[in-house]
Amino acid sequence: MRTASRLLATALLSGAVAAAAQDDPAALAEAARCGMCHHPEQAMLGPSWQAIAERYAGDENAAALLAQRVREGSQGVWGEAMMMPTTEEQLGDAELARVIDWILSR
Template structure:
């Protein structure tokens, strides 16, 4: 009986993690991205639409933006810094999904 409960809990955890990765908007919300960014207007940081336009056609955009999200920084969109976002805040798979979603905005 205990093994069945453990297996059920493990499956529920795995399915919720994959559901989060499948929903980049939810992952962005959970990671706190939406506290400073919106889809179509500047808030604290640039809109996702503006980010997508700036990086349109750049083949390395996902890697470049993922690195910027991880390291944080300032100067690309003004002087307000974006804090670093470590893997504990948003995992690599979710980060890649979110950045890809942003670039499609």
């Protein structure tokens, strides 16, 4: 019991440190290399963050849908170009959600 709670405390603590270091969604997107195919305002291989925000403005389900598309990969929504899946090692669920919120709030 004592060991378990100590382990839990350690896990919470290191999680908190990691979260503080990775709070900035722009830095998260950079680290996950989203910028290889996405530009804030201009279409590259992928649509711009701005175009994505405009397309899904007012769509309450957009955050969940887009997180799933990034996780699983996507093709045919915007064109023929393909987005490869992004693994949890590349970007965790909480971080991905933060990046998606940041894209949609542009």
